[in-house]
Amino acid sequence: EVVLTQSPATLSLSPGERATLSCRASQNVDNYLAWYQQKPGQAPRLLIFHTSSRATGIPARFSGSGSGADFTLTISSLEPEDFAVYYCGWPRTFGQGTKLDIK
């Protein structure tokens, strides 16, 4: 069973800053890693799949990287609408989430 561990639990940044979110898997997950964004009261939305491919309509400021068991979601310059909770995901499992807060 794959376990995904995200860090930090909360990240407080200002608009315009760069955000780096981490996801570590308990074993090699072969780049099947995806990232989802969830805003309050909304369903999750797919951002990134296959480690680094952006989903349809996702802005270029979102990028994913990593391999094996260590993965990163980077938001190059935060926009006000980016403050949300982010989950990494592998088939049938999710990390516990990172809350991106406005500083």
Next chain:
Amino acid sequence: EVQLVESGGALVQPGGSLRLSCVTSGFNFRNYGMNWVRQAPGKGLEWVAWISASDIPSDGDIDYTDSVKGRFTIAKDIAQNSLSLQMNSLRDDDTAVYYCARDFCTSLSCRYDFWGQGTQVTVSS
């Protein structure tokens, strides 16, 4: 446009039953695996159940998280383009928003590319 619309959530007593539905449109439903994912109040996402794209799912085409095995049943109605989740012997810790999510899997990746808006299930006496 791909759409997933859940319904059936309600307030139910512990030990009770509930059936959730997810009606889909905008894609060829029979060609996709589907999932139920839930989110307890103030908590993260928890995958609940998966059913494959197979027209006649066998044991290997259905899976559940351990906490719902033997209590929940996932099913697809190809004719109605709908997904269901029959939930029996409900417990307090089943309280959550339940989302249906489409599987999109290739040889290189697997992700949940479309989600419904969710339906609230509350288990309480």
